[in-house]
Amino acid sequence: IRIAITEKPFADRMEITAVRPIAKLSIEEYGVSEELKQRFIEKQRGVLISGPPGAGKSTFAASVANFLMNHGFMVKTMESPRDLMVRDDITQYAPLENDMRLTADLLLLVRPDYTIYDELRKTSDFQVFADMRLAGVGMIGVTHATRAIDAVQRMIGRVELGVIPQVVDTIIFIDAGEIKKIYELNFTVKVPSGMYESDLARPVIEVSDFETKKVEYEIYTYGEQVVVMPVERGQRNLSDVESRISKLIGNYVSQYEVEVLSDRKAIIRIPEEEIPVIVGKRGRTIRKIEEALGMSIDVYPLKIKEEIREAEISETDKHWIIHAEGLEGRRVNIYIDKELLLTASVGSRGVVKVRKETEAGKELRLALMKGEKIYIGEF
Structure with a gap:
C-alpha cells in the first residue's frame, strides 16, 4: 500500500491518501505480441514504460519483471517507494542514503540482467538510468507522459541526443491499463523529411511504430535547437504524382525517367541534348512545369542503357x-x-x-x- 499524508502548513488540512494495487496481471493478459516478448528476451534493452498518472505503468512493469524472471534473467528493481508487486525472488532496492546513484553503484556490483527503475522524474534519475544502460544492464524505466513521444522528449537535454537510441530503443505507452502505442528508436544519418538538399544530411533519430515500422517522428538538431518533427501523413499518392509529371513532361521530350521523392520533390532524367528544351530560356519552362505541378523538379541527364x-x-x-x-x-x-x-x-x-x-x-x-x-x- 502506498500512503501519502499531508498536514498543515503544507496543505490547508490534514489528508491521508492510501493507494492499494488491486490488479496483478501477467504479460499475456496485456495481449503482448510474440515479437515484443522476443524483443525483451533476445538481449538486454533500454525500455521506457510511459503513461499518465494512474494509467497502470507500474503494474505493467511488474508483469514484465515477472516475465523476465520466468525466462531465467536476474531482475532487480530500483523504487521509491518500494511498492511493485513482483515475485518474492526479485530483490527491490530503495535509494541508498536517499540517493539512487549510490543504489546504482551497488547494483553494478550485483550485476543484474535487467533493472526496473520506478520512476524516472528528475534529471538525476534519467542520468542514472542512462549510466546503467550504457554499462550494459538492461533497463526498464517508468515515467509520466501524456503521449508516447513525450517519453523521449523528457530525455532530451538530460541525455546527449546521439546517445538516446543506445539508452532507450523501445517506448511502451500505457493508458487505462492497456498498451496503446509502442515505438522503437533507430539512429541514422539522412536528410530529414521535408528537406531535400543532400548537404542537409545529419544524424537523425527515427521514432517508428513498432507494429507497422512506419516512421512517425524524427528527432534532430536544427541550428542550436533540438527538433521533434512529426513525419507528414496524408500526402498525395506518389503514383498519381508520377503520372501527372509523366503526362506533362511528355509534351516536351521524347524520352524520360521520373523519380518521385515526395509529394513536393521529384527528379526527371532526360537525354542530355533535350535538357535545354525542358529548362527553357532562363529556366522559364521548368518554372512553368513546377508551378503547374506544385512541386520542385530537378533535371538530370538520362543514362541510356546499353x-x-x-x-x-x-x-x-x-x-x-x-x-x-x-x-x-x-x-x-x-x-x-x-x-x-x-x-x-x-x-x-x-x-x-x-x-x-x-x-x-x-x-x-x-x-x-x-x-x-x-x-x-x-x-
Whole structure:
C-alpha cells in the first residue's frame, strides 16, 4: 500500500491518501505480441514504460519483471517507494542514503540482467538510468507522459541526443491499463523529411511504430535547437504524382525517367541534348512545369542503357568484319565476352572493320581461336 499524508502548513488540512494495487496481471493478459516478448528476451534493452498518472505503468512493469524472471534473467528493481508487486525472488532496492546513484553503484556490483527503475522524474534519475544502460544492464524505466513521444522528449537535454537510441530503443505507452502505442528508436544519418538538399544530411533519430515500422517522428538538431518533427501523413499518392509529371513532361521530350521523392520533390532524367528544351530560356519552362505541378523538379541527364547482342564476325585479307546491321552511323562497343575491346562507329554498310595488324585485331584473332564470343553493345 502506498500512503501519502499531508498536514498543515503544507496543505490547508490534514489528508491521508492510501493507494492499494488491486490488479496483478501477467504479460499475456496485456495481449503482448510474440515479437515484443522476443524483443525483451533476445538481449538486454533500454525500455521506457510511459503513461499518465494512474494509467497502470507500474503494474505493467511488474508483469514484465515477472516475465523476465520466468525466462531465467536476474531482475532487480530500483523504487521509491518500494511498492511493485513482483515475485518474492526479485530483490527491490530503495535509494541508498536517499540517493539512487549510490543504489546504482551497488547494483553494478550485483550485476543484474535487467533493472526496473520506478520512476524516472528528475534529471538525476534519467542520468542514472542512462549510466546503467550504457554499462550494459538492461533497463526498464517508468515515467509520466501524456503521449508516447513525450517519453523521449523528457530525455532530451538530460541525455546527449546521439546517445538516446543506445539508452532507450523501445517506448511502451500505457493508458487505462492497456498498451496503446509502442515505438522503437533507430539512429541514422539522412536528410530529414521535408528537406531535400543532400548537404542537409545529419544524424537523425527515427521514432517508428513498432507494429507497422512506419516512421512517425524524427528527432534532430536544427541550428542550436533540438527538433521533434512529426513525419507528414496524408500526402498525395506518389503514383498519381508520377503520372501527372509523366503526362506533362511528355509534351516536351521524347524520352524520360521520373523519380518521385515526395509529394513536393521529384527528379526527371532526360537525354542530355533535350535538357535545354525542358529548362527553357532562363529556366522559364521548368518554372512553368513546377508551378503547374506544385512541386520542385530537378533535371538530370538520362543514362541510356546499353543493349548487347552477339556479333557475327567475318574476315578479309586485311580486316575483321563485325556485322552491325541496323546500327548504321551509331557508336557501338565491341566486347570479348564481358571485356571491352574497343568503341567504334558503324559504317554505312552496317559493319565495323578492324585491321588485323592492330592490337585490337590481334586480340580479336586470339579470342576467335579460343572460341570466345564477341558481343556488340548499342548505346
